[in-house]
Amino acid sequence: MFKKIGPGVLVAAAFVGPGTITMCTLAGARFGYALLWALLISIIATIVLQGMAGRIGLVTQSGLLDVVRKELKTPWVRNIVIAIVLGAILVGNAAYEAGNIGGATLGLEQLFPQPQLRPFLPVFIGGVIFLLLWFSSYKILEKIFVGLVGVMGVSFVVCAIITQPSMLEIIKGLFVPKLPENGLLTVVALVGTTVVPYNLFLHASLVKEKWNSKSDLKAVNWDTTISIGLGGLVSMAILVTASAAPISEINNALDMAIALEPLFGKMAFLFMAIGLLAAGITSAITAPLAAAYVASSCFGWEGGMQNKKFKMVWGIVLLCGVVFLSFDIKPIEVIQFAQVANGVLLPVMALLLLWVVNKKSVMGENRNSMMQNAFGVAIVVFAIFLGAKSVLKVIGLF
Incomplete structure (x- = not known):
C-alpha cells in the first residue's frame, strides 16, 4: 500500500496547514459539529479536482500549466490565464508563507518554551526548510512528508x-x-482552505515525477483518494476537538491547545503543539515548491527540482515568509491581492481543468466519465460562488 502513496500526501499536507487548523478550530468552537458536512463536501471536491489534475499529469507527462498553455490557441487568452496564475501563485504563496512558518514557530515555542529562543525560531525553521528543499530529491521529500503527515494525523486524531x-x-x-446563523462565511472559508488552487499545479507536476506510465492510473487514483481522505480526517479531528474546548477567543491555531490543557492535561497540549509544528513545516515546504513548479511550467525550464531558476523561485518565496514573520511585517495589501487572485484563479482553473480533461486529443481514452463531469460541473459552480465571495469580501461588498 505504501508504495502507492506519494504526491497525494504532499497535497494533503499542503491544505492541512496553520490556516486550516485555525479555521477548523473556529468552526468547531462556534458551531460545534454542525459544519462537519461542509468539510466532507470540501474533501470530496478536492479528491475530484486533484484526481483530474493527477490524471492529466500522468497521461501528458507535463505540468498542468504546460498543458493549458499548449491547448489555449488564442494568444491574448493564453497570456491572461498565465498572468492570473503567476500572480496568484507566486505573490500569494509568498504572502501566505509567513503564516505557514508562523504556525510551525508556534508549535516549536510550546515544545521549547525558552523566551530567549523565540526571535530566532522563524529563521531556524526557514533554514531547515531551505536545507530540505535544496538537498532533497522528490523521493526524499515524499518520505519526509509521509512521516510528517503521519505525526500530524496521529497528533490531531489522538486529541x-x-x-x-x-x-x-x-x-x-x-x-x-444545516447552516447555523452567521455560519455561511465559515462554510465558505472551510471550503476555501481545503480546495486550494496551487495544489492542482503541484499535484500534476509531482505525479509525473513519480509515475510515467498510463498503467499507473490506478495507483494515482488510490494515492489521491487515500491521502486526501486522511488529510480530511485530520481537519475533521481538529473541528471535533475544538467543539469540546472552551475557547472564548481565537487568534491563531494554538488557542485550542491552550484551552485544552486545563481540561485534558499536558498530553493534549503537547499533541496539539506537535501537530501544529508538523502542519506548519509541511505547508511551508509545499507553498514554495508549488510556486517554483508554476514558474517552471510558465517559462519551460528543464531539469526539474535541480534547476537553478527553480531553486531561486522557491528560495524567494521562502525568504519572503521568513522576513515578513521575523520583522513582524503585515503585508495586508499583498495578501488582499493574493485573495483576489486566488478567488479568480479557483473557478478559472476548475473550468480549464474540466475542459482539458475532456479533450480527446490530450487525454484519449482517459477522459472524464459522465459521473466525473457531473461532479466537476457542480464543483465549478461552487468555485465560481467561492471566488466571487473572496473578491467581494476584499473590496468590502460582502
Whole structure:
C-alpha cells in the first residue's frame, strides 16, 4: 500500500496547514459539529479536482500549466490565464508563507518554551526548510512528508479521541447538513482552505515525477483518494476537538491547545503543539515548491527540482515568509491581492481543468466519465460562488 502513496500526501499536507487548523478550530468552537458536512463536501471536491489534475499529469507527462498553455490557441487568452496564475501563485504563496512558518514557530515555542529562543525560531525553521528543499530529491521529500503527515494525523486524531466526542452528533454533523446563523462565511472559508488552487499545479507536476506510465492510473487514483481522505480526517479531528474546548477567543491555531490543557492535561497540549509544528513545516515546504513548479511550467525550464531558476523561485518565496514573520511585517495589501487572485484563479482553473480533461486529443481514452463531469460541473459552480465571495469580501461588498 505504501508504495502507492506519494504526491497525494504532499497535497494533503499542503491544505492541512496553520490556516486550516485555525479555521477548523473556529468552526468547531462556534458551531460545534454542525459544519462537519461542509468539510466532507470540501474533501470530496478536492479528491475530484486533484484526481483530474493527477490524471492529466500522468497521461501528458507535463505540468498542468504546460498543458493549458499548449491547448489555449488564442494568444491574448493564453497570456491572461498565465498572468492570473503567476500572480496568484507566486505573490500569494509568498504572502501566505509567513503564516505557514508562523504556525510551525508556534508549535516549536510550546515544545521549547525558552523566551530567549523565540526571535530566532522563524529563521531556524526557514533554514531547515531551505536545507530540505535544496538537498532533497522528490523521493526524499515524499518520505519526509509521509512521516510528517503521519505525526500530524496521529497528533490531531489522538486529541479528538481524548475529548470523548459524541459519535451520534458527529454522524449528524456529517450527513445532516444545516447552516447555523452567521455560519455561511465559515462554510465558505472551510471550503476555501481545503480546495486550494496551487495544489492542482503541484499535484500534476509531482505525479509525473513519480509515475510515467498510463498503467499507473490506478495507483494515482488510490494515492489521491487515500491521502486526501486522511488529510480530511485530520481537519475533521481538529473541528471535533475544538467543539469540546472552551475557547472564548481565537487568534491563531494554538488557542485550542491552550484551552485544552486545563481540561485534558499536558498530553493534549503537547499533541496539539506537535501537530501544529508538523502542519506548519509541511505547508511551508509545499507553498514554495508549488510556486517554483508554476514558474517552471510558465517559462519551460528543464531539469526539474535541480534547476537553478527553480531553486531561486522557491528560495524567494521562502525568504519572503521568513522576513515578513521575523520583522513582524503585515503585508495586508499583498495578501488582499493574493485573495483576489486566488478567488479568480479557483473557478478559472476548475473550468480549464474540466475542459482539458475532456479533450480527446490530450487525454484519449482517459477522459472524464459522465459521473466525473457531473461532479466537476457542480464543483465549478461552487468555485465560481467561492471566488466571487473572496473578491467581494476584499473590496468590502460582502
